[in-house]
Amino acid sequence: MNLLLRILRRPSACLSLAFIVVLVGVAVFAPWIARFDPMLQLPDGLTVEGAPLPPDHTYWLGTDLLGRDLFSRLIYGARTSLLIGVVANGMAVLVGTLVGLISGFARGWFGSLLMRFADLMMAFPALLLAITLAAVFRPGIWIVALVIAMVNWVQIARVIYTETLSLSAREFIVVERALGAGPMRILFSHLLPHLVPTILVWATLGISTTVLLEATLSYLGVGVQPPMPSWGNIIFESQTYFSTAPWLVMFPGLGIVLLSLSFNLLGDALRDELDPTLKEAH
DSSP, rough: OOHHHHHHTTTHHHHHHHHHHHHHHHHTHHHHHOOOOTTTOOOTTTTTSSBBBOSSSTTOOBBOTSSSSSSHHHHHHHHHHHHHHHHHHHHHHHHHHHHHHHHHHHHHHHHHHHHHHHHHHHHHHHHHHHHHHHHHHHOOOHHHHHHOOOOOHHHHHHHHHHHHHHHSHHHHHHHHTTTTTTHHHHIIIHHHHHHHHHHHHHHHHHHHHHHHHHHHHHHHTTSOOOTTTOOHHHHHGGGGGGGTOOOOHHHHHHHHHHHHHHHHHHHHHHHHHHHHHHHHOO
């Protein structure tokens, strides 16, 4: 509670948290907020010439090139993007934390082997690797989340590994070893609690990365497949109408930017509050 109050004193973090809460609420209650079925081609959703309708009192954000309500599709797209962001980042944080914690504590040949595998994964460009994996598997919401997790766990694994090495050399760990504490007790009762602030910061910042990567994959056609809406494939479907119907690209693009910025600002605030070295510097 004290941490939340300190974060709320920061205007940027407060606005970011408010935006995230509102967007999560909109995504959760999408069936009650959306005015139309996001996949329904409305009979009056196109002009006589077959062009998308601009925003008006009926279609608040206009319609897309198939005559579907853009406001409804954006709401359901937010649900898709947030779900993939949270699930993919959750898996990445879990895998990265376990690999970094175990390799940093075990050291020796086993720890080195795990870190060399992480280095090998880092050698591949994340986007190229994600495109390759997405092309191998049949694209779908859970496959996309799995693919993103597979390319995003490496960074947190390196951070956790470095911090675990530092913590393992501290006096309280040496004392625990001398008292006969087992590896599991040291790992999960003494090392892991000290890593919680780092994990929390990376879990927040990582959602921004996963949302952007999901949007990129969907835009390239190897992410969430139509007609299921996501902000990335909405932009992909509408890019040819950018000059004549800019709202089709502007609104989902703005949503991606604001969501990524909000999680970045919130993650920065958490890092500033939880990192004692930064607090001392201020």
